[in-house]
Amino acid sequence: MINLQSQNSHLKSPKFVLLFLAALILGISACAAPQETQNNKLADDLKTAQQANSSLTLNKVTLEQANEKGETFWKVNSKTAVYSKDQKTVDVQKPVGKLFQDGKEIYDIQGDTGQVFQEGNQVFIKGNIVATDLKNGLVLRGNELEWRPKEDVLVVRNNLTGENKQVTASAKEARVFSRAKRMELFGSVVANVKDPVLQLRTEHLVWFVEQQKINSDQPTQIDRYKDKKVTDSGFADQVDVDLKTKIATLTKNAQLMPSDPPLQIESSLMSWNFPAQSVISPGPVKVFHRVEKVTMTGDQGRGDLEKKIFYLTGNVVGIGEKRQSQLNTDRVTWYLTNQTFDAEGNVVYKQLNPVFNLTGPRAAGELKNQTVTVKGDGGGGQVVMEFVPDENKGIFGQQ
Secondary structure, three states, rough: EEEEEEEEOOEOHHHHHHHHHHHHHHHOOOOOOOHHHHHHHHHHHHHHHHOOOOOOOEEEEEEEEEEEOOOOOEEEEEEEEEOOOOOOOEEEEEEEEEEEEEOOOEEEEEOEEEEEEEOOOOOEEEEEEEEEEOOOOOOOEEEEEEHHHOOOEOOOOOOOOOOOOOOEEEEEEEEEEEOEEEEEEEEEEEEOOOOOOEEEEEEEEEEEEOEEEEEEOOOOOEEEEEEEEEEEEEEEEEEEEEOOOOOEEEEEEEEEOOOOEEEEEEEEEEEEEOOOOOEEEEOOEEEEEOOOOOEEOEEEEEOOOOEEEEEEEEEEEEOOHHOOEEEEEEEEEOOOOOEEEEEEEEEEEEEOOEEEEEEEEEEEOOOOOOOEEEEOOOOOOOEEEEEEEOOOOOOOOOO
């Protein structure tokens, strides 16, 4: 049932047209006659107006819509309202109002113009849209707003921006689901996180405002900033950012490229901890030093980017520049500042020039300069050196 109020008058009716006409007439003659006389006159005038099937204009009105339970869907105040000839819509000017869900106010809204639909229980507003979430302070701005209460969706599009105390975002369209407590952003999405200072770019982003989480199921780039400069960049087909813990999880084709140390880290899954400046990969990981041209791979990896140390475990393989040397072992601690490493467990070191192999329980050295020392463990573990007499054959089976 829709309820219209004009100035100080108030009338309810199950028919939308009757309500609007009643509000118009009451707005003109609210003080002219007793209520019973007004009602009798209204009945006659309503029939005449319906037969004429003409549009009507009303000033300073309040429009309301409720469901079958009597719960309010929306309430819109308008400077001017024009009722359509087909008696199905009302065009409003300078609408200001509230949106409701389950009988509770959830949004303040305003705009330049709008349309209220009798059928479908919908509200459209255009131009300079401002929609404010009354619970969490999220403010949406754009040029088009659509409220579909039965579907529990508020749509804001066309030059959309959204902002709260943690995040500012822009996109082509936003869809807010109040019961599910989430907002989905579509098309050229850019989200700027204030602490830590991050920027996410993708085509689809889901923002759980109350849970303080952001995720995307589309390829996403994350840039971390310091002093307005990008210090680290992450990429993945799926991204989850927890704004409370300040940890991002990168899944599927994940890649992280810190600037200092200058690494390229690749894995199917990695956790990027911004406050701790660390990265953890529970699965196979590849780490490439972009300056020194050294690559390390392993079944698992953990990097301390602040101390510039990377730890790899399980089937670790290290390869120096131009594949001149290779290290195989169980565990490696890689000191990125001076490019040295400590290796433990089943160490095999192969070198191309001069060609020889070293095996032992432990090793230390630098792959880039081919300065590696293989050591015993003091418990019976021996170091074995093997020379390869055929210098025309590479250590990796190449001619």
